Amino acid sequence: MSSSLALITGGNRGLGRATALALAADGSDVVLTYRSHVREAETVADEVRAAGRKAAVLRLDTGDADSFAAFEKDLAGVLEQHWDRTTIDHLVNNAGHAVITPLGETSREEVKGLVDVQFTGVYFLTQQLVPRIADGGAIVNLSSLLARVADGPWSAYAALKSAVETLTRYWAIELGPRGIRVNTVAPGPIATDFAGGFLRDNDDAREQVGQGAVLGRLGTPEEIGSVVTAVLSGRFGWVTGQRIEVSGGFRP
Template identity: 50%
Template sequence: MSISAVTTSSTQIALITGGNRGIGRATALELARRGIDVILTYRSHAEEAEAVVASIIDLGRTSVALPLDVGATGSFAQFASAVAEALRGTWGRESFDFLINNAGTQRPGSFADATEDDFDSLVNVAFKGVFFLTQKLVPLMADNGAIVNISSGMTRFYVPQRVVYSAVKGAVEVLTRYLAQELGPRGIRVNTIAPGSVATDFSGGLLRDNEQVQKAVVSVTAMGRFAEPDDISGAVATLLENGNRWVTGQRIEVSGGVHL
């Protein structure tokens, strides 16, 4: 089942995982403002995805929302078929241009306390899912497109209770460089955006809802505030533009200068 709306066709289409909320939602809307159509995915909360689609339509673009659990690799072949069907039925195309691997999850814990369930859950969503979903979708990508993997500033600096999450994101950054090399002959650029702390519902809305955490983040951030999703979405959108056509294999931290 998909949530969709058809307006006029666009020359560029982006696919964003986890596009119903947070950074994914902000990125979907920012791309629409820049004239790019959007396929977004959601694992749950279909009503949120429907609202994002409606907002994109209001911006004059075309959008389709498809269900996807990025931790369920066995569903990826079926999902790729659904993407191909949406491309043909909505845009009359066989390919899309940009892939943003954004969907994620969080299980806080120290090295001593981490369980295999914690480890497997984070690996399945944030690394294995990214790896094999990208593998399934690359054949549907147009040449000279771009992939952006969302990582974390915590691959550079230490934050308590984030050891597994940060290590898994580090693996994504290595994968980014390898994909850049292997997809380079097709003109597909692959980069990582590494946000700092962002006020979303991630980690149960820890930063968004906790004034003490907000003050702690602000105290170690050069820009003197914490980030909102729009602070990240603009960087993602800009990285897709033709002016950055010679940028690939890079980790770009978008953190406001945290822990400099």
């Protein structure tokens, strides 16, 4: 991957940060986006540069599809300035958030916010950027174990992740003639700031949830980042339209 360039949404923390660093270690340059916390994003970019790769940072609200055309123009400027090119090789649709949605207690605004980021944002950002993905490139959409395992009041979030997995299969067909592979990586429980960091900050919750995996523990962001990196690489060159779960064998 010595000459590859990846765009990662939500690359300033958690799984996005881990993916950016894993890609850099594997020889890829990185453009990472953030919605807020610009200092975090710049710190990740500095870590990528410390690994000997180029990095750039752009602001993007993946819940605001009306902003995507302007974002593409910003991206074009960054590509020309820093890489003297017009395309990226890889797109990682990572940005997202989670909201519990118990039936009977959920507002339309909460569901709309999830839809805007988890589905509409993924769909229309990818549509906007597909012309800028080089032939032979790759897309990874982040899903979740919760799309397969029903557990807790996450119904809307999980349903939207299932929808993204369906998009993945259709996009693999549509983009196959250009040699662009499209896959889903579905993490299991990880101790990040997901859902307010309830696993990261609660020892009892980490132990209890980790017991659901046959490996007996939670995963780490670095383990997800390494899998995303591998799926993007030529090592997975004949894999497309697939859901790859990284969950330690959680409820097989």
